[in-house]
Each structure stands twice: as C-alpha cells, then as structure tokens.
Amino acid sequence: MARNPERRAALLDAAIEVMADEGARGLTFRAVDARAGVPTGTSSNYFTDRDQLLSQVGERIFVRLTPEAGALDTAMLPEPSRDLVVELMRWLARRMAAERSCYLGLFELRLEATRRPELRARLTEVLRGDLDENIRLHLAAGMPGDEDTVLLLYFALTGLLVDHFTVPGLHDARELDTLIETVVNRIVPAA
Known part of the structure; x- marks a missing residue:
C-alpha cells in the first residue's frame, strides 16, 4: 500500500x-x-x-469541513444571544457553500450508507460525535436554548442546505441568510 x-x-x-x-x-x-x-x-x-x-472519503470530507484552528473561538467572542446563533448558523452555511463538493459528497455518502452497514456505522459515529460536540459547545457557551434547540437547528440547517444545493429555486428567491434568521428566531428562545 x-x-x-x-x-x-x-x-x-x-x-x-x-x-x-x-x-x-x-x-x-x-x-x-x-x-x-x-x-x-x-x-x-x-x-x-x-x-x-x-x-x-468520509474522513477527508470532515477534515475539509473542520474550521481552522481558532476560527470557532473568534466566532464565539460576542455575548451569547439569539443574534449570535443567527450569525453562527450563517457562518456555518457559508462554510458549507465554500466546500460545496464536500457537502454534496456527504449527501452521497449518506445515501450510500443506506446500502452499506459498515459505512453507515462509521458515518453515524462521526456525525453523532460532531452533533454531540455542537451541543456541548452551545451549552458551555451559555447560548439560549437547550440540547433540543441544537438538535432542531441541526435538522433545520441540514434541510435548508439540502434544498439550497439540490433545488436552489425552491425557496422563491428568498435568500439563505433570511431563511436562517427565520429558522433561528422560531427555534431559539428569546433571552
């Protein structure tokens, strides 16, 4: 090898x-x-x-999608608030758009995992670890909401990005940033 x-x-x-x-x-x-x-x-x-x-390929996608050292710390500097959650979600969406091939590759891996149990187990492990870390960071930073808030944000952003990358005209020309703000304002409790 x-x-x-x-x-x-x-x-x-x-x-x-x-x-x-x-x-x-x-x-x-x-x-x-x-x-x-x-x-x-x-x-x-x-x-x-x-x-x-x-x-x-799955491991490489996650390497490429991982923010540079210190980028998350810098993004988390403002006071925890719903507005900060909006900005963080927008930042995440921009990162995914910048790595469009990685995100589409991840969609393909998810579909392939439905047919390959070993790939499914590994992908589940990696995605679960990533989600757990996001929950931990959200709670540790004192952001508004709880574990369910982070789960709902994850599901909402995943769905928005699937549509954004696969059927971009679906949202009646509404800008992704505007949709993210709406999602966050509906999910994240006010301070």
Whole structure:
C-alpha cells in the first residue's frame, strides 16, 4: 500500500469531486485517477477496495469541513444571544457553500450508507460525535436554548442546505441568510 500522504489527500479530494459530480455510483478507481490526473491504477495502490475509499472519503470530507484552528473561538467572542446563533448558523452555511463538493459528497455518502452497514456505522459515529460536540459547545457557551434547540437547528440547517444545493429555486428567491434568521428566531428562545 502506497504511503505518500499528499498523494493520498489529492486522490481523496478527487474522489470527493467525482462523488459531487457523478454520485457515489460513479466513484470508481478509474474515475478518481482521471480526476486527479494520475496514471490509471494509482488509486488502487492507495485503497484496497471501494469500501475503504468510501470510508476515507468520509474522513477527508470532515477534515475539509473542520474550521481552522481558532476560527470557532473568534466566532464565539460576542455575548451569547439569539443574534449570535443567527450569525453562527450563517457562518456555518457559508462554510458549507465554500466546500460545496464536500457537502454534496456527504449527501452521497449518506445515501450510500443506506446500502452499506459498515459505512453507515462509521458515518453515524462521526456525525453523532460532531452533533454531540455542537451541543456541548452551545451549552458551555451559555447560548439560549437547550440540547433540543441544537438538535432542531441541526435538522433545520441540514434541510435548508439540502434544498439550497439540490433545488436552489425552491425557496422563491428568498435568500439563505433570511431563511436562517427565520429558522433561528422560531427555534431559539428569546433571552
């Protein structure tokens, strides 16, 4: 198994792009090699099979979606409030839009996980850990609301982003920022 970490990351990034453009069914070693601009057979030197590739694509997506060190601390500097929750949700949506391929790749992984129990178990573990950390951060920061508030925000933002990326005209030209503000104002209790 090849051990060049930069090449592995480039192959995984290419795999994310393939998934975003062609879906999980289009994810083949040949497609990854072509997208990465490497000789045919290169990715099979880095991943034993398609299941390993899918699993590592998921890990790479979360690496790319993780904010830079200190970015969250900076975002959390203002006084905890409903307005801050609105800004944090907008910030998160902008991050997802900036990594559109990753977010579409994550949709594809979710669909693929319905057919692959091992992938489902790993994806559930990672998403549950991320959600638990968001709940912990929300409560520790003294933000308005409780654990259920964070869960509802998660479900609402996930749904908004699914529509935003897959059927952007669905919201009657209402801006995503406006929809996020409406969602937060309906879910997060006033101070």
